[in-house]
Amino acid sequence: MQRLFAARSVLGNAVKTRRRQHLSSLSSSLLFDETQLQFKESVSKFAQDVIAPHAERIDKTNSFPKDVNLWKLMGEFNLHGITAPEEYGGLGLGYLYHCIAMEEISRASGSVALSYGAHSNLCINQLVRNGNTSQKHKYLPKLISGEHVGALAMSEPNAGSDVVSMKCKADKVDGGFLINGNKMWCTNGPSAQTLIVYAKTDTKAGSKGITAFVIEKGMAGFSTAQKLDKLGMRGSDTCELVFENCFVPEENILGKEGKGVYVLMSGLDLERLVLAAGPLGIMQACLDIVLPYIRQREQFGRPLGEFQFIQGKVADMYTALQSSRSYVYSVARECDNGKVDPKDCAGTILCAAERATQVALQAIQCLGGNGYINEYATGRLLRDAKLYEIGAGTSEIRRMVIGRELFKE
Amino acid sequence: MKILVAVKRVVDYAVKIRVKPDKTGVDTQNVKMSMNPFCEIALEEALRIKEAGFAKEVVAVSIGPSQCVDTLRTGLAMGADRGIHVEASYSFLPLTIAKILKSLADVENPGLIFLGKQAIDDDCNQTGQMVAALLGWPQATFASKVVVLDKDKQSATVDREVDEGLETLSVDLPAVITTDLRLNQPRYATLPNIMKAKSKPIKKMTLEDLKVDIKSDIEIVEVTEPPKRKSGVIVSSVDELIYKLKNEAHVV
Numbered sequence: 001m002q003r004l005f006a007a008r009s010v011l012g013n014a015v016k017t018r019r020r021q022h023l024s025s026l027s028s029s030l031l032f033d034e035t036q037l038q039f040k041e042s043v044s045k046f047a048q049d050v051i052a053p054h055a056e057r058i059d060k061t062n063s064f065p066k067d068v069n070l071w072k073l074m075g076e077f078n079l080h081g082i083t084a085p086e087e088y089g090g091l092g093l094g095y096l097y098h099c100i101a102m103e104e105i106s107r108a109s110g111s112v113a114l115s116y117g118a119h120s121n122l123c124i125n126q127l128v129r130n131g132n133t134s135q136k137h138k139y140l141p142k143l144i145s146g147e148h149v150g151a152l153a154m155s156e157p158n159a160g161s162d163v164v165s166m167k168c169k170a171d172k173v174d175g176g177f178l179i180n181g182n183k184m185w186c187t188n189g190p191s192a193q194t195l196i197v198y199a200k201t202d203t204k205a206g207s208k209g210i211t212a213f214v215i216e217k218g219m220a221g222f223s224t225a226q227k228l229d230k231l232g233m234r235g236s237d238t239c240e241l242v243f244e245n246c247f248v249p250e251e252n253i254l255g256k257e258g259k260g261v262y263v264l265m266s267g268l269d270l271e272r273l274v275l276a277a278g279p280l281g282i283m284q285a286c287l288d289i290v291l292p293y294i295r296q297r298e299q300f301g302r303p304l305g306e307f308q309f310i311q312g313k314v315a316d317m318y319t320a321l322q323s324s325r326s327y328v329y330s331v332a333r334e335c336d337n338g339k340v341d342p343k344d345c346a347g348t349i350l351c352a353a354e355r356a357t358q359v360a361l362q363a364i365q366c367l368g369g370n371g372y373i374n375e376y377a378t379g380r381l382l383r384d385a386k387l388y389e390i391g392a393g394t395s396e397i398r399r400m401v402i403g404r405e406l407f408k409e
Numbered sequence: 410m411k412i413l414v415a416v417k418r419v420v421d422y423a424v425k426i427r428v429k430p431d432k433t434g435v436d437t438q439n440v441k442m443s444m445n446p447f448c449e450i451a452l453e454e455a456l457r458i459k460e461a462g463f464a465k466e467v468v469a470v471s472i473g474p475s476q477c478v479d480t481l482r483t484g485l486a487m488g489a490d491r492g493i494h495v496e497a498s499y500s501f502l503p504l505t506i507a508k509i510l511k512s513l514a515d516v517e518n519p520g521l522i523f524l525g526k527q528a529i530d531d532d533c534n535q536t537g538q539m540v541a542a543l544l545g546w547p548q549a550t551f552a553s554k555v556v557v558l559d560k561d562k563q564s565a566t567v568d569r570e571v572d573e574g575l576e577t578l579s580v581d582l583p584a585v586i587t588t589d590l591r592l593n594q595p596r597y598a599t600l601p602n603i604m605k606a607k608s609k610p611i612k613k614m615t616l617e618d619l620k621v622d623i624k625s626d627i628e629i630v631e632v633t634e635p636p637k638r639k640s641g642v643i644v645s646s647v648d649e650l651i652y653k654l655k656n657e658a659h660v661v
Contacts (some may be wrong), residue, residue, distance in 0.1 A: 034479075035603060038486060040596045078599050091600055 031329045032100070040085060040100050046077055055109035058235035061378050063226075064191075070112060070156040071119075075146025079105070080120045084128045088140035095270065097281035099277040099328060107288070108283025110384030111235040113278050118187040118236075119143070122267070123150025126196050127214070130255040131261050139194050139305040151192035153183035153241050156263060160185075161397050162337060164200075164207045168243065170199040177201065177250040179213070179221070180243055185391070189224050193194075193217045197241070201285050210260035214252045221246030224304045224325060232383025265333065269345040272392050276328045277351035279356030282381050283321040286363035290314060304366070313362050318335035320355040327351055343402045350398040353388035360385040371398040410464045410582070412455040415488065415510055416448040416471050416512035418480040419530045432631050444480050445498050445537040447525025449487075450584035451588040453595040453625065454555055455523045456488045463557040466490045468517060472509055473497050478611060484647050485606035492611040499660070502531075507539035512619035514544055517547065521565070537587035547580040550587040557582075 003380045032040060050073055064070060074080060082098045084090025091097070098121065100286055106113035124143050127136060127150075142148040159166040168181025179199050186195070195215040202209030218344045225240040255263045291314065294305035302308050360382035364371035371378045389395045420426065433493040444452075455467045469484035470493040471477040478576050481492035495509055514522060527534035534550075541548035549555075549567035553575065555567045563582045568575050570589050580586075598606075616623060644650045654661040 034482070035607060038598065038603050039600050042486070042603065046597050048572070078601055082600070090606075093600070097600065134441065403527065 043104040050106035062234040071146040081144035089144040097331040102277035103281040115236040148193040151188035153186040168199040179243040189239040212254035212260040259261035270351040279352040324352040346398040355387040413519040419446040449595040451523040486603040511543040517585035541585035551589040
């Protein structure tokens, strides 16, 4: 028996820490079938091996690693085109699988997950849902393989929650449109080759004047401005987009002229659902750090985990995670069955994001002084978690969407 | 050529082991189980040999309760072509496993049998060697490199990790190879392959089908945890150290 323990620790050190403790393996069976569980295990292994080792450095240097191409590696693992048709290299699966992937990537690195979500859902999935055949053939294969990075831009410096009041305009010219204006908060903006941009083809028609366009890096008149210096999600490059008489050909309209608001709003529902898996991963990452810590760290001659206050905290963290998880995956299943309810899509991210911030705060608290130094990841987890209360529609907007719908019914 | 790979379902290597209160074994209730890491390496090597064109089929086999099917599914998701599940309600010791694998080999006629060098639960490091002996086949254990020479020659060159360093053997096929840690880095099961694996066949077999006698000459009497590590003692002289090593620790 002694050799068993010794061999185990040698094996553990020799093989890179490939698998972290699978914490919620009991209740996962409530949410997933066998195949989904297998997938979750597999992505988890991949994310912990390939992405997690870079997480701290990505945050410190505010950029993706230069020595490995994470986009390509995720592409090789077939993670980008989960919801895209097989003919373009996708998997033709649904949002449940996409959320599973998003959660496990987020568990490894919040920044990588956010960029991944913007690429695979905001850009790729919008092309899948709204693109015509030639657009899909032109843009999807490289995006799905990870050779190209995708992005989406709707917000502007003066149009965030009030996105419909956007000023970026697209004036009709011979053969296409000239776009003028600025876009703000564009995730992947600095590195994206393919961007979906919303602009007003009719500035007097309010929401009915919005059109969605596919922009390519290198188009004359399109440039990116400063990379933003963010509180969290550092490394998930975000920047301002600048359009100065940028000519976009007619065939680059995504959907129909003047119908951009439908592309935008329906896309937002699914964006909220998939991104809701981001805070789930962060909450899981918090437990991954806190549980071993409270078993090891002793005060007053006993492990921290024997004290009721700490037990209370981890119980709250655990139930917040599990309940948010149940909500997210149930809604994902419904969306896969074709029933997309904006209230629930907004509800999942409203719920998960706010819980994640609280869980991250408690994670710092459980670690005490150690939680306050950057040697431990808990600080980064809090900074990353906070974004999810703001991006993809602030918590306030989400509440408004849900409340307004309930009032109408 | 067909390659048979034996994969064992064991307690996941990251799990903290607890001995059952009745001391009959290790607690496996509600504990995460996975494919033995050395078996993963064995399967990976078999898949690489197939991809290099030296084998037509990779068959994964697991012996144990119904949950072994999960382990086989992982193997199929990695790329094995089909699986065989030999039903057994409790865990067998290496000799019985070896007899079962020999019976299977008589039926399947593989050109190579790959196993992990040992399982991380019992650390026996016996099964591969026993299978080779029962079949009368050559064996190359602790493989850190395997090269299958051309199909006509029907032999393989294996580098073995031994105490003195590396030993290179040439074995005629059919042969048994057990895999060591540094042989390869097993691939991940990607989602398309997990999906494909759902339709790959897993054949169920019983011990009666294979006509194997499972009577074991070994009985596990007791399983206990190793004694807790005691703190050290500071000695004041070399003489005292030698005295303690001789009379207290009994190692000299």
